[in-house]
Amino acid sequence: MIFGTIKLAYRLVTLTILLYVFFGVPIGERTLFQHVVRIASTDEAKELGRELREAGAKAGAKVGEQIEEGLVAPGDDD
Numbered sequence: 583m584i585f586g587t588i589k590l591a592y593r594l595v596t597l598t599i600l601l602y603v604f605f606g607v608p609i610g611e612r613t614l615f616q617h618v619v620r621i622a623s624t625d626e627a628k629e630l631g632r633e634l635r636e637a638g639a640k641a642g643a644k645v646g647e648q649i650e651e652g653l654v655a656p657g658d659d660d
Contacts, residue, residue, distance in 0.1 A: 604614050
């Protein structure tokens with residue numbers, strides 16, 4: 583019981599420190615969060631997002647087809 587509480591406290595302190603560094607500590611002129619936002623707003627990053635979305639949709643459709651094929655028993659013509 584006590585070790586679980588210590589583990590939880592450690593995780594919360596670690597998360598708090600990480601969030602503080604991510605949002606509050608400047609790295610150069612900007613915080614890490616501001617750097618990430620600026621990188622994500624580039625045309626290349628937006629294009630990557632579109633391509634990943636398309637690839638995910640194709641993969642999802644393929645998996646859906648394979649599931650449908652698996653649900654139909656061999657020789658079942660329904």
